[in-house]
Amino acid sequence: MRALALLAALAAPPAAADTVVAARTIRAQTLIGAQDVAVKKGDVVGAVSDVDTVIGQEARVALYAGRPIRPGDVGPPALVERNQIVALIYAAGGVAIQTEGRSLSRAGPGERVRVMNLASRLTVSGHVLPDGRVQVSN
Structure with missing residues (x-):
């Protein structure tokens, strides 16, 4: 069977x-x-x-x-264009730091993007938030 x-x-x-x-x-x-x-x-x-x-x-x-x-x-449609000035946000343990950075590539919400911190000239990575800011990961 x-x-x-x-x-x-x-x-x-x-x-x-x-x-x-x-x-x-x-x-x-x-x-x-x-x-x-x-x-x-x-x-x-x-x-x-x-x-x-x-x-x-x-x-x-x-x-x-x-x-x-x-x-x-x-x-998803890109919110951040290459060379665009974006707000970088780092938040940990109740402390939040915000500064400006220059995007090194295009990215949509939730996507990973590399950004050069304009104050320190260091390159960091983060995720694009729905409002176009970049949340830096540690």
Whole structure:
């Protein structure tokens, strides 16, 4: 009986899944709208299958028409641009220090970014907060 159930499971066609593809060529750093993506039948390993996870995101790399979109190809829109002056915040044990720094790359909320402290000229790393400030990690 187990063998029969196993044969039936193996003989069943695989469930068809959808893959999100670029409807046109999308340049890096472009916000993705509903008109920029399409759904293609078939499952591509590692590709995004839900179109709602892509819409409103920013292309991190160039996306070519008809090619699958992978999770690392998109991300939240950048709040911090390269060379932008940002507020650096360090808080520990009830003490909070705030100073200015210059961002060394682009980053969105929750992403890690390197920043040069303008007062000391030291490079530190931190996470971008939803308001665009950078929380320095220790």
